Amino acid sequence: MLRYSLKRLASLIVSLAVASLVIFSVVEVAPGDPARFMLGINAQPDTVAALRAELGLDVPKWQRYLDWVGGMATGDFGTSYTYRTPVAQMVADRLWVSLPLALYALMLSTLIAFPAGIFAAARRGRPADAAVMGVTQLGIAIPNFWFAMMLVLIFAIKLRLFGAGGFAGWDKGAWAAMKSLTLPAVALALPQAAILARVMRSALLDVLGEDYMRTARAKGLSRRQALWRHGVRNALIPVLTIIGLQFSFLLAGSIIIEQVFYLPGLGRLVFQAISSRDLIVVESVVMLLVFAVIVVNFLVDLAYAAVDPRLRSRT
Amino acid sequence: MSRNLILGAALSSLILAAALISFVWTPYDFAAMNIPEKLQTPNARHWFGTDHFGRDMFSMIMVGARTSIAVALVAVGIGMGLGVPLGLAAAARKGSWLDEVIMRGNDLVFAFPSLVIAILITAVYGAGAINAIIAIGIFNIPVFARITRGAALSLWEREFIMAARVAGKSDARISVEHILPNVVNLLIVQGTIQFSLGILAEAGLSYVGLGAQPPTPSWGRMLADAQTMVSFAPHLALIPGLAIIVTVLGLNLMGDGLRDWLDPRIRAARA
C-alpha cells in the first residue's frame, strides 16, 4: 500500500512538472515578448522596457521558469500587472468561492447519482429503470449554464426564493454563503449527476453478470443482498474514475456558471485577466486548476487501492 | 432498429437539415436589424420571435446550427485522426516506452479540461472559432486514444491476431487490417458522444466569449446576449437552449441506438 502510494506520488510530481512546463511554454515562450503583448501594439518602447524589467523578463527563459515554479511552490504567484497586487492574494480570495462551489456540486451530484444508479440497476428493464434512464438522458443534454439561467428565472425572479446572483461572502456566516452557492451548485450538479447515475447503473449491471454474483446467490443471498454486499463495492471501481474526471469538469464548469450568477470566483478573475491581458494571472489560475485536477486524480488512485485489494498488493 | 436510434437520427437530421438549408435559404437575413420589431415573442411572421435588435431568431438558430456542427465535427475529426492511430500504436507496442509515453501524455491532457485549454489559447492568441475547435479537439485526442487502445488490447489477445502474425504480417498491417475494422463500431458510437459533448463545449465557450466571434452567430452567444433580458423576454434564452438540448439529445440517443444496433451483429458473428 505504501509503495503503491509512493509510486502514485512520484507520478503526481512528474505530471505537475510537465504541466507547468506546458503552461509556461504556451504563455511565455510561444508568442514572443509577453511585455509587448500585454501592453498592446501601440505601446511606447520605454514602457515596454519598464514592464520587461518589472516582470523579470531580462533573465534567461529557463531561469524564469524555475523562478515561476519555485515561487508557486512557496506561495508566491508574482504580482498582477493590472491590479498591482500579489496574484496569490487575488487567487486565494476567489478560490474560496470556486472550490466550495465545485465540492458542493460534487457532493450533490454523488448524493443524487448513487441512489438513482443503484435503484435503476436493481430494477433493470422495468418501468422505473426506463424512467431513470430517460431523465438522465435528458439531463446529459442540458447545458449547465442554460439550466442555471432557467433556475434563476424560476427560483430567483419568479418565486424569489433565492437571490438572482452575487455572493454573500463567508463573513456573513456559512449559511448565507451556502445559500448563495446553492442554485449554482444545483445547476452544476444535475447534469453531472445524470452522467454519474448512468455510469453507476452500467457498472452495476456489468458486475451483476459476474460469476461471483451467482456464487453469492447460491449461498442464499437474495438479489438485493447480493447487489448491496457484493455488487456495489465492485462497481465503485469504474465509478471512482468518473468522479475523478467529473471534478475537473465541475471546476471548469464553475468558471462558466460564475458568469451566470455574477459570483466573484476564479472564472471572473480569469476573464477579467484575459481582457486586460494580465498573463501572470491567467498563468497562475490555469496552473492552479490543473494542480487541483492532478491532485484529485491522485486521491482517486488512492481510493482505488482502498476499494480493490488487488492494487494494494501488486506493487 | 430501436426507437432510440430512429428518434435520435430524426432529431439529429432535423438540426443538420436546418444547418444545410441555411446556406441557401433563411426566412430573414440573420444579421439584419429591425428595431421596430424587436423582442417579439414567437408569432406567424417570426416563428421563434425576434431579439433586442429585431433580428429573426429562427434564422439565427439555423445559421447557429452551422457553427455548432462545424466546430464539433472538426473537433471530433482532430480527436479521431490523432487519437485512433496513437491508440493503435500504443496497443501494438503494449508495455513499451511508446505505450508509456502515449498513455502518460493522455493523462496529462486529461488534466486540462477543454475550457482550460481554451482559456490558455485565448489568453495568448485571442478568441475565435478556430481556437475553440483546437481546444475541444485536443481534449478529444486522449478520449479516442484510450478507447482505441483498450479495445485493441483485448483484440491482440485473440487467436486470429496470432494467426495473422504467424502469416508474417507486420504489427502495423495487423492494426489496419484486423484491429481497426473490429473497433470501428466502438469508434462510431464514441464519435457521436464526443460530437454531442463538442456541441455543449462550443456553446459554453461561446457563452463566455471564448468561441465564435460576432458576426458569426452561435447558440452560446445568443444565450449570453439573452442573459440580461431573461426576466422580460424568456424566449431569447429558452429557444437557443432548446436547440442545444434537441441536438445533444438527438446525438446521444443515436449513439445509444447505434451501440445496440451494431452490437448484436458482432455478437452473432462471434457466436
Added chain:
Amino acid sequence: MTESLLSISDLSLEIGALPVLKGVSLSVAPGEIVAVTGESGSGKSMTALSVMGLLPERAVTRGAIRLGDRDLLALDEDAMCAIRGRDIGMVFQEPMTALNPVRTIADQVMETILIHRAMARDAARDRAREVLDRVGLPADRFPPSRYPHELSGGQRQRVVIAMAIALRPKLLIADEPTTALDVTTQAQILDLLKGLVADYGMGMLMITHDLAVVADMADRIVVMRRGQVVEAGSTRALLANMRHPYTRMLFEASVHAVDLPDPPPPAPLLQVKGVSRDYRLPRRRLFRDPGHFRAVRNVSFVLNRGERLGLVGESGCGKSTLTRAILGLEPVQEGEILLDGEPVWTGHRPNLAVRRKMQVVFQDPYGSFNPRHRVERLITEPFHLLDDPPKGAARRAAVAEALRAVGLSPEDAGKYIHEFSGGQRQRIAIARALIIRPELILFDEAVSALDVSVRAQILDLLADLCREYDLTYIFISHDLSVVRSVTDRVLVMKAGEIVEEGATEDVFSAPRHPYTRALIAAAPRLPDVGVGER
C-alpha cells in the same frame, strides 16, 4: 435403496420459446454421487440450475423437483433463499471468477453462515476456519485474511467448496467442478469432494462432460442429450451394458484411437538446441533491475520429418512459450531453433523464409478467425508469406483443395465464420494451416474445446491428412489420452524443462520420471468397458 433426497420428476424447461429440458427425471439418495453427463447443449447445467432456482428470468418450468418432502418449483423466492446455501450447496466451474475479488476468503465463507443466521459471529468465524481447514486450507498456511487473487485456481476452488459446505447441506451440486483445473489439481479436488460426501453423508449431483471423471466418481450415471435423459443406471451396470446407441457413441468417442500411418525413416526437420526464454518481470523499484522469469529452460530436441510429436504439461509449464519460440514469433535468450537447417529468428526479426514452412492451429474455434472476413480470405491469409502467391483461378483452386481436404465444400469459401459450428471451424483452421503446404504444423490445444464426438472426427481427419500429405506435426495438449492416440513420440514438460522424452507408448506404459508418473496417475481413466479399442 434408501429414500431419495432429491427427486426430479418430469422436469421441462423453456427459455423464451426455446425448449431446453424435456421430461427429465432423476434422483439422488443421501451419501450418493449421481453424475449427469452429456455434450454441450444437452441441458445438464440447466438441470443443476433448476434445482438451485437460479434459472434465467424468462425460464418457465414444469414438473417437480422434490428436496425431502418439499417441491422446490412451488416455493417462492424467499423460501428458495432460505434453502440455497443451507440445504443445497453449489460449486461452479470457474474458480478464478467465482469469488468476490474485494473480500477476504474467510469473510466469504462466513457469509454463508451469517446470511442464514445459523450462528453468532464468533461461532461462524470458528466454523469458517474449521471448514477451510477441512478443504485443505489450514489457517497457519493460508491466513483467513487472504484475498482470492492471492490463491491459485485449485485453492480458490477449495474456498468455493468451503462456502458450499459451511452449513453441512444435505445436497451438494457440483457443475463441472474440475474442468478449469490441471489434471493433478483435478485429482485432489475430486478426492476432496468424495471425502466430503462420505464424511457428511451428503448427496451429490455432479455435472461433467468428462466420462473418465464420471466413471471414477459416480455411483450412478445419467446421460443426457438435447434436453432429455437417454440412459440412466448404476455406474457398474451402465458401463457393462450400454443400451442406448448415443451412450455407446459417447464412450467410444472418449477413448477413440486413431490409426496413424507409420512415420518415414528419421531425417531431422526441426532442431531445438539449448533454448531458454526469459520474460522481464514488472519493475518493482525504479532504479533496480526488475529481474527475469525463465519460462523455458535449456530445452533441446529434434523432430524428424514425418514424425508426430506430443508436448504435454500443465498450465504454466512453458509449452505455450516454447510454441511461440518455435514459430519464431518471439526471440529466445539462449540457444537456437532451426527448421531445415535455417534459424527461425534472425537478427531482430522473424525469418519469414522459414516461417512459410510452418503453420499453427489454435484451441479456440471461436476466437481464431476475424469475424468480418469470409472463409476464402481467412484461409488464404498465410499466402502473405509467399513471394508469389497464387492468383485468380490458381488461388480459387487452392482454396477449394484445402476445403475439400478438411471435409468441407468449396462453396463454403464465400461464407462468414459465424455460419459454422465449432467442429467445422476447427476444420477451417486446419485448412488455413494446410493451404501453403507447410512442412510442420503446430496444434496448440487444437481439440481441447470440442465435444468428444466432434473431437473424435477431427482426430480422424488428422490421421487422414497424415496419409495424404505426409504431415509432420507437434501436438501440444494437457490431455494425455488425446496425445497418446495421435503422436509417435512425446515430450513431458514441467516448470520450463523437458523432464521426460520417448516413444509415446513407452512413456505412457512405463513412465520413468516421477512427474510423468504423477501426471498419468492423476488422469482419470475410463475402465475397460468393452467398447473402446484400448
